[in-house]
Amino acid sequence: MPENAQTHQIVVIPCLSDNYAVLIHNPDSGQTALVDAPEAAPIQAELDARGWTLTDILITHHHDDHIDGVAALRSGARVVGATADAHRLPALDLAVSDGDTIEVCGVITEVLDVSGHTLGHIAYHMPEVSAAFTADSLMAMGCGRLFEGTPDQMWTSLQKLRALPQDTMIYSGHEYTASNAKFALTIEPDNAALISRVRQITADRAVGTPTVPSKLSDEIATNPFLRADNPELQKAVNMAGANANDVFAYVRKAKDTF
Ligand code: ZN
Ligand code: FE
Numbered sequence: 001m002p003e004n005a006q007t008h009q010i011v012v013i014p015c016l017s018d019n020y021a022v023l024i025h026n027p028d029s030g031q032t033a034l035v036d037a038p039e040a041a042p043i044q045a046e047l048d049a050r051g052w053t054l055t056d057i058l059i060t061h062h063h064d065d066h067i068d069g070v071a072a073l074r075s076g077a078r079v080v081g082a083t084a085d086a087h088r089l090p091a092l093d094l095a096v097s098d099g100d101t102i103e104v105c106g107v108i109t110e111v112l113d114v115s116g117h118t119l120g121h122i123a124y125h126m127p128e129v130s131a132a133f134t135a136d137s138l139m140a141m142g143c144g145r146l147f148e149g150t151p152d153q154m155w156t157s158l159q160k161l162r163a164l165p166q167d168t169m170i171y172s173g174h175e176y177t178a179s180n181a182k183f184a185l186t187i188e189p190d191n192a193a194l195i196s197r198v199r200q201i202t203a204d205r206a207v208g209t210p211t212v213p214s215k216l217s218d219e220i221a222t223n224p225f226l227r228a229d230n231p232e233l234q235k236a237v238n239m240a241g242a243n244a245n246d247v248f249a250y251v252r253k254a255k256d257t258f
Pocket of ligand 1: 061063066117136
């Protein structure tokens with residue numbers, strides 16, 4: 001009998017100043033996967049508190065704030081990362097590429113290349129648990145800064161993520177949402193969904209509640225980086241009818257100097 005994927009537990013762990021690591025646990029099999037390892041201590045503490053042992057570590061990209069804890073945590077776990085980034089990641093037990101599907105915690109996990117923030121950045125999508133782990137590609141009301149990729153690459157990556165089922169929960173790598181929200185309002189000050197979401201975010205952050213994960217449908221309605229081809233957004237930035245790549249590049253550049 002297939003196990004009930006709804007029983008998977010997902011835990012978001014604050015690390016460093018504003019990073020998140022994520023644990024996915026299958027209580028039927030006892031398997032536990034970690035997405036990114038900004039630092040070992042808080043992750044190990046969470047594992048100890050729950051009596052969980054890591055079976056997989058899924059790496060999204062090579063930046064230190066996503067891999068520094070891998071060495072201390074990897075014992076016995078399978079370390080997975082992008083083939084394209086293997087030369088600058090901790091030693092991989094499994095190298096994966098766009099379109100690959102692997103089994104993690106007893107469920108199918110799809111690998112998506114979401115280059116832009118870096119070249120070789122990947123995201124992991126678990127359809128059976130309605131979750132995608134996007135790190136510094138798609139973020140709550142934002143997207144990662146373009147350190148290596150072009151605006152066109154990031155826009156292509158975000159379109160892939162936007163095409164996932166609308167109820168997918170997006171687990172991004174940082175708590176940047178409050179500042180992303182301020183920026184989003186400068187782009188679309190009249191977006192009613194955005195205004196009401198910002199109100200909620202502000203209330204959540206005032207009491208320290210994480211804003212990660214967020215629902216993909218909410219991102220589509222409010223995240224300016226997912227809306228470069230949206231007529232309302234294009235009108236708001238005086239680029240009605242423009243090429244979406246150009247609108248995206250404009251919005252990304254505006255955020256860089258915000
Ligand atoms: Zn990064
Ligand atoms: Fe990061």
